[in-house]
Amino acid sequence: MQSRAKQNRDLAGLRVAITGGTSGLGLALVRQLTARGARVAFVARSADAVTRVASETGAHGITGDVGGKDEIYGIAMQITGQLGGLDALINNASTLGPRPLRPLADTDCEDLQHALAVNLVGPFRLTKALFGALASSARNRGGSLVVNIASDAAVSAYPTWGAYGASKAALGHMTAIWNEEARDAGVQFVSFDPGDMNTPMHFAAIPDADPNELKRPEDSATQLIEGTLTKLAANPETDAGAPGSTTAAGDVRS
Amino acid sequence: MIAANSPERRWGKLMKVDAGGSLRHFRRRSLARLFAPGDVVVVNDAGTLPASLAGIHAESGAMIEVRLAGWLSDMLDAGGEPRFLAVAFGAGDHRTVTEERAAPPPILPGDHLVFGSLEAVVERRLDHARLLPIRFRTSLGALYAGLARHGRPIQYAHMPDDLALWDVWTSVAAMPIAFEAPSAGFAIDWRTMSAWKSRGVEIVSVTHAAGISSTGDPALDAELPFDEPYVIPQATADAIARAHTNKRRVVAMGTTVLRALESASQENGTVVAGRGVARMRIGPETPIRVVDVVLTGMHEPGESHFELLRAFADDPVLHCIHEVASRRGYRGHEFGDSLLIERSDRAAGM
Numbered sequence: 001m002q003s004r005a006k007q008n009r010d011l012a013g014l015r016v017a018i019t020g021g022t023s024g025l026g027l028a029l030v031r032q033l034t035a036r037g038a039r040v041a042f043v044a045r046s047a048d049a050v051t052r053v054a055s056e057t058g059a060h061g062i063t064g065d066v067g068g069k070d071e072i073y074g075i076a077m078q079i080t081g082q083l084g085g086l087d088a089l090i091n092n093a094s095t096l097g098p099r100p101l102r103p104l105a106d107t108d109c110e111d112l113q114h115a116l117a118v119n120l121v122g123p124f125r126l127t128k129a130l131f132g133a134l135a136s137s138a139r140n141r142g143g144s145l146v147v148n149i150a151s152d153a154a155v156s157a158y159p160t161w162g163a164y165g166a167s168k169a170a171l172g173h174m175t176a177i178w179n180e181e182a183r184d185a186g187v188q189f190v191s192f193d194p195g196d197m198n199t200p201m202h203f204a205a206i207p208d209a210d211p212n213e214l215k216r217p218e219d220s221a222t223q224l225i226e227g228t229l230t231k232l233a234a235n236p237e238t239d240a241g242a243p244g245s246t247t248a249a250g251d252v253r254s
Numbered sequence: 255m256i257a258a259n260s261p262e263r264r265w266g267k268l269m270k271v272d273a274g275g276s277l278r279h280f281r282r283r284s285l286a287r288l289f290a291p292g293d294v295v296v297v298n299d300a301g302t303l304p305a306s307l308a309g310i311h312a313e314s315g316a317m318i319e320v321r322l323a324g325w326l327s328d329m330l331d332a333g334g335e336p337r338f339l340a341v342a343f344g345a346g347d348h349r350t351v352t353e354e355r356a357a358p359p360p361i362l363p364g365d366h367l368v369f370g371s372l373e374a375v376v377e378r379r380l381d382h383a384r385l386l387p388i389r390f391r392t393s394l395g396a397l398y399a400g401l402a403r404h405g406r407p408i409q410y411a412h413m414p415d416d417l418a419l420w421d422v423w424t425s426v427a428a429m430p431i432a433f434e435a436p437s438a439g440f441a442i443d444w445r446t447m448s449a450w451k452s453r454g455v456e457i458v459s460v461t462h463a464a465g466i467s468s469t470g471d472p473a474l475d476a477e478l479p480f481d482e483p484y485v486i487p488q489a490t491a492d493a494i495a496r497a498h499t500n501k502r503r504v505v506a507m508g509t510t511v512l513r514a515l516e517s518a519s520q521e522n523g524t525v526v527a528g529r530g531v532a533r534m535r536i537g538p539e540t541p542i543r544v545v546d547v548v549l550t551g552m553h554e555p556g557e558s559h560f561e562l563l564r565a566f567a568d569d570p571v572l573h574c575i576h577e578v579a580s581r582r583g584y585r586g587h588e589f590g591d592s593l594l595i596e597r598s599d600r601a602a603g604m
Contacts, residue, residue, distance in 0.1 A: 064402075070418075073419035074403070077398055077419070078402055080428060082332050085428060129423070132424070132426045135426065136429075184448045184452075
């Protein structure tokens with residue numbers, strides 16, 4: 001398990017973006033990645049929570065909703081502008097769908113659409129907007145990565161989990177297809193299943209769950225980082241564009 | 255709008271002009287079949303800023319539009335205070351042609367411009383009333399958030415619909431530092447790049463902060479292009495060196511790529527990796543040291559892009575291209591058709 005003593009700055013220079021960075025797995029990732037030296041930008045809907053996590057961790061906070069089409073390119077611009085590019089994108093933000101959980105026959109079409117917008121179309125849009133940046137990282141640093149968060153609800157047919165399970169199943173398959181198609185560009189796509197975690201989202205789904213039987217999101221975050229991002233960090237930084245390495249554009253005239 | 259991967263972009267026209275001045279006509283998707291193993295295609299992976307801001311000139315209360323047009327501060331220093339060269343317009347929008355647009359109110363050094371939550375200060379007076387050096391009172395990192403809320407892409411009077419940010423990002427767009435789209439990039443998509451890769455055509459990039467293409471004001475347009483900062487990765491310099499050694503072609507996807515590579519070139523054709531600022535103006539007398547082929551839009555005689563092409567082909571060839579393009583209905587603007595032109599024997603000194 002992650003211990004304070006083991007923490008070092010082994011991810012220094014790695015540029016990582018995380019959606020849903022103010023609670024649960026996303027918050028644990030923001031904390032651990034910044035502690036290990038990565039340059040992190042995170043996205044969340046609540047401006048107050050974004051400010052709080054940004055000041056706690058030193059990560060760049062972006063207020064936005066990945067479920068909203070009109071916001072995506074503005075979010076992408078802030079991510080790459082703040083980090084000076086992007087090596088890894090973690091599409092972590094998701095919604096359970098209508099709560100309490102209910103059978104599909106009782107699910108409103110609009111609620112299913114919303115679950116798909118946040119859990120499937122949002123990650124697609126943000127990945128597409130950032131694909132140029134990820135490919136640039138692959139060309140000039142040796143590789144880049146997209147991690148999409150999977151769930152066992154995408155595999156097993158749990159009654160009442162229809163909106164969430166269907167959206168996650170689609171995301172998982174899209175991840176696999178992206179991975180085939182993006183190989184030429186040097187961008188790797190992986191699904192990561194964090195397991196049943198002790199998070200606000202899990203309690204929203206199953207209010208009477210026993211927290212002692214659930215995984216700590218901190219442990220899932222460490223597994224994700226160890227399983228995927230540490231390999232990327234081994235790539236040397238070869239960018240020629242570090243800030244201040246030569247003069248900026250001069251005045252046109254004075 | 256013409257989305258980045260819409261049929262209209264893939265099905266656009268492509269005129270190919272070889273070193274001998276022969277013209278051939280293709281669908282733009284045929285780009286995937288052009289070029290040979292070992293050739294190096296260089297793209298500009300700059301993303302486009304929502305560089306048009308509508309707001310108020312605080313001292314007069316007058317409406318104003320400002321278009322960010324050039325970097326005066328370090329474009330990669332997110333913590334720094336961003337400074338830009340900006341072009342000011344009075345009330346109205348891009349649907350009014352610039353010549354008929356109200357002039358901006360008289361603006362003095364020290365005046366304040368307010369765009370929603372963003373505020374900028376005019377730094378000093380330049381010799382053109384529309385041209386303002388401005389400084390935002392925030393970090394560049396925070397400015398990105400403000401631009402996401404208040405900025406819009408620079409619009410074009412000839413486009414039927416307003417452009418959204420996704421319309422002005424090419425498929426390779428990465429760092430958001432350009433003021434207008436490096437529009438040659440609209441001609442290529444990831445399918446094209448995969449086809450090149452499978453045939454051994456190498457794809458590398460520069461990141462070049464493309465400035466505004468035109469203001470509609472003749473006195474200002476005569477000053478274009480403004481200075482444009484760029485970054486050339488080591489991998490790009492290395493690929494170009496390999497292409498030169500192996501007598502393969504270097505293809506610039508757009509005039510911004512051409513400008514960056516030639517600015518960073520040494521007399522022997524070597525490209526120096528790193529950061530720089532393109533100040534040169536390419537014309538008939540410019541020795542072209544790096545690039546063998548350039549992809550660009552269709553341009554009219556008299557435009558600065560047309561001047562630039564005179565470094566690649568003789569005037570009779572260029573006038574023939576223009577005449578054939580008019581006759582065959584090639585469309586000439588940022589979102590129009592494409593011209594692929596190989597450096598002529600004469601210009602290449604072969």
